[in-house]
Amino acid sequence: MISLQSFGRDLNAVVIGGSGGIGSALVAQLLMCPDVKCVTAFSRSGISVDDEMSRAPLRKLECHPIDLMSESSIKDASDGVSEMTIDLIIVATGILHSKDIRPEKSLNALGADSFSAVMQMNALAPMLVAKHFLPRMRKSGKSVFVALSARVGSISDNRLGGWYSYRASKAALNMLLKTLSVESHRTHPQLIVAGLHPGTVDTALSCPFQRNVEPTKLFSPSQSAGYLLDVIDGLDHSNSGGVFAWNGSQIEA
Numbered sequence: 001m002i003s004l005q006s007f008g009r010d011l012n013a014v015v016i017g018g019s020g021g022i023g024s025a026l027v028a029q030l031l032m033c034p035d036v037k038c039v040t041a042f043s044r045s046g047i048s049v050d051d052e053m054s055r056a057p058l059r060k061l062e063c064h065p066i067d068l069m070s071e072s073s074i075k076d077a078s079d080g081v082s083e084m085t086i087d088l089i090i091v092a093t094g095i096l097h098s099k100d101i102r103p104e105k106s107l108n109a110l111g112a113d114s115f116s117a118v119m120q121m122n123a124l125a126p127m128l129v130a131k132h133f134l135p136r137m138r139k140s141g142k143s144v145f146v147a148l149s150a151r152v153g154s155i156s157d158n159r160l161g162g163w164y165s166y167r168a169s170k171a172a173l174n175m176l177l178k179t180l181s182v183e184s185h186r187t188h189p190q191l192i193v194a195g196l197h198p199g200t201v202d203t204a205l206s207c208p209f210q211r212n213v214e215p216t217k218l219f220s221p222s223q224s225a226g227y228l229l230d231v232i233d234g235l236d237h238s239n240s241g242g243v244f245a246w247n248g249s250q251i252e253a
Contacts, residue, residue, distance in 0.1 A: 002033045002229045004088075005140050006236075010037040012086050016066065016129055017093035019043035022228075025221035026092055029229060033062050034206050038066050040084070042066040042077050068093060068125040071132075078132035086137045088232070091126040091147035096166050096205050103163040110216065115165045118134030122169035130184075130193075139188050144232055145180070149173055149195030149251075156252050170195075174243050174253060181241035192235045195243035198224040198253060219246070 018041025048083035153170025
């Protein structure tokens with residue numbers, strides 16, 4: 001059973017991207033956590049009730065639409081929770097590939113349109129969520145804003161090259177989260193801002209790239225969600241601005 005007792009209260013959680021593989025698993029586990037009072041899930045396509053979520057107390061769940069490529073949609077989403085004091089926000093979204101986008105194997109594959117789309121979704125969108133949702137977050141006591149990052153966003157760990165857009169977007173996200181942690185300290189002195197690397201998870205995002213992954217290192221969405229919530233529970237203010245892997249280890253910039 002997941003515990004979030006470090007918050008010291010029954011908490012209101014928000015998951016952005018609640019219909020994705022990791023996002024829906026996070027929603028389900030938050031619903032089953034006795035320390036969580038309410039889970040508000042935002043997604044573009046709506047939340048489907050899978051086997052894991054069907055076992056959760058759905059009375060604690062609220063679902064709302066959001067389009068992360070539209071700032072006005074993000075603002076409208078935040079306005080919809082204006083009466084709520086939020087303790088935890090998880091941005092569980094990202095793009096690596098789509099019908100028109102593939103991770104670049106070489107510089108020749110880099111294109112302006114695909115680069116811009118990846119940067120907007122992976123780096124800008126989480127910051128626009130922060131911009132509009134931060135005023136709704138608790139200003140005293142532990143509160144947490146996290147976004148899914150990736151180990152490949154580490155500049156010092158880049159030994160293979162390739163994946164220009166995705167690497168750059170996650171490196172940018174890490175810097176933006178660090179910058180947010182500095183600014184938010186003035187208004188939310190106990191807010192913890194961090195990036196989280198979920199590991200390699202068996203979702204649509206990683207499916208084309210799983211061939212060389214050891215079975216023991218390929219997590220189910222439920223496994224990864226459990227690990228991430230454990231990391232969140234263990235975060236304290238000294239960790240704000242950092243990026244952490246699924247096992248709690250810090251990832252260097």
